[in-house]
Amino acid sequence: MASDGTPRPSDNQLFAKKASFIQHSLPGLEAGVYELSVQQQFFDSSGTPINSEELATLTRRFGVQGPRYSLPANVINAEYPPLGTAGGYSSSIAHVVLNQEKLPWIRTPYLPGGEPEVEIRHYTATYGGTAHPITYDDDKASWLAVILITTGDLDGADPATLITAGTAADLAPDTMQMQGPGTTTVAGKLPADHYSIFSYMLEPGLAPKDGIIDPGVGYTSDEPCSFADIPAALFNRIAPSLDDLQMMAHVRAVEMDSKPIQDNDSVSATESYGxxxxxxxxxxTPPTQVPPAAQTGPAVGRNLALLVSLESMQNALRGYPATGYYAKSVVPAPSGTVRLPVLYQWDFTSWQDTSFDFEHILKGLNGRDASAPNSGPKVPNPLMRRPDPPAYATPNDLQTIAQQMLELGYTPMNQLTRVPDTADTDDQAIQLVSWxxxxxxxxxxxNTLEFLTGSVSAPQDQTELIYSADQLLRFDPNVGMYDVSYAAAWQIGRLVALQDKSFSLALYRWKKNADQKYRMMLEDQVLQQDFSAVMALYRSNLTAGAKDVADKPMLKAVMNLLTKSNRD
Incomplete structure (x- = not known):
């Protein structure tokens, strides 16, 4: 803003809309089984029924399939904090970004038939001196939730030990059967003091009609899944309520004009994510001035984030009824447990923001007091290098050279060459120690190496192109060792470039086109040199308008044969 409060021209881009937050994106049909009945009835022009008796009703059942026990690999777009990282996340709430914007609402955490209808709300807003009617939907609870479990929740134990690989039958109460492959049924494996997404069937009036649990459209009892066994006492402390779930999922519509994409990819102008x-x-971790030291065992500050299913878990969520199965049979039990399907998981380590701040890390390099002012004592050893080289009282020549190389930032590294050891009967590659x-x-x-010098008009001035890392090995005759720094940089650069999809595809197409052009030039050269007479006959008969030549097909066959033979 300018000093008078008016927007500056440079602010226009800053305030331009780049993302929209939408409360939900509801699917046309939620996942489940549906029944459709159709009956015909005929009326005359006055609206009076004219069929003498009721016609037959046609009934059809169909199912809508959706993820239930696991997610396809392409559903998760990103997670935050990022997987396996350590950073200043003390004020960050873990979340996942889904490529399918409707996924959080294809199922429900309410009991079957108990989900309230989404009501339409109205109010009037006045802006610009005019009243405008505003219409919006009520929030809708998500069946997905991100639950965070820490080492502190488990008295220092690793949260990953809560997760087990199993099948859908592990989620079914052991007093019931679950539909298996074909017409078979399988006994449930969930103990009586455990609660899962199918435990609501133990409530009065909610048992399946035939006593067999339906694992869902497109699933059977042997469907693989991972689940977390969370102690009921811990679950009661960290689980959301139904009101929380209405606020724990939304849709974000992002304008993609400033987002990085691959050269050959295409995206819509606006993409929506759940x-x-x-x-x-x-x-x-407790506040520190520099990043904490490595810890043994499960690290303090390590967090395990779980994207779990809370489908039909209404009677076990915060504020659960005191008369339900969960309250009477699971919560009081010494080993009461909530078993939740885990659809995605990742871990990260959270440090206090100040301890991971770049300024503090930089000020604390080489043992410096990060809290000291910039004008304070200088760092004794400011060089960015490995630990100090050994000090010799009276170093010899080799020790002096080694000391100088270490001071320059070099490190001795093992190097496995491409050259076999002729003295070794197994022809093993020679192993050296290089800088x-x-x-x-x-x-x-x-810069002692020049690349791509000269010009097209003066190719004699161009340096030799580098085709392999070995061309950049530099030998130090003073110590009889190689310097592999440039060779390693060349190799790393090539790997990084090839990892870029747009670059690797462009390189492949260029090499393919160059190869095709070379083959065509070679074929033409061979034909010109070895089959000049046939080529002359071919041109005179096929390119001079002689369309009535009787042997035209034969000439074409001969040319194709010669070309094919040359390629082979």
């Missing part, structure tokens, strides 16, 4: 967020902050230094140095480094 977002499922957690309901608690992560466990965080390596990374791209950063604590001093100015002159």
């Amino acid at each position: 977002i499922v967020v957690g309901n608690r902050l992560p466990q965080t 390596y230094r990374g791209p950063l140095a604590p001093f100015a480094v002159a």
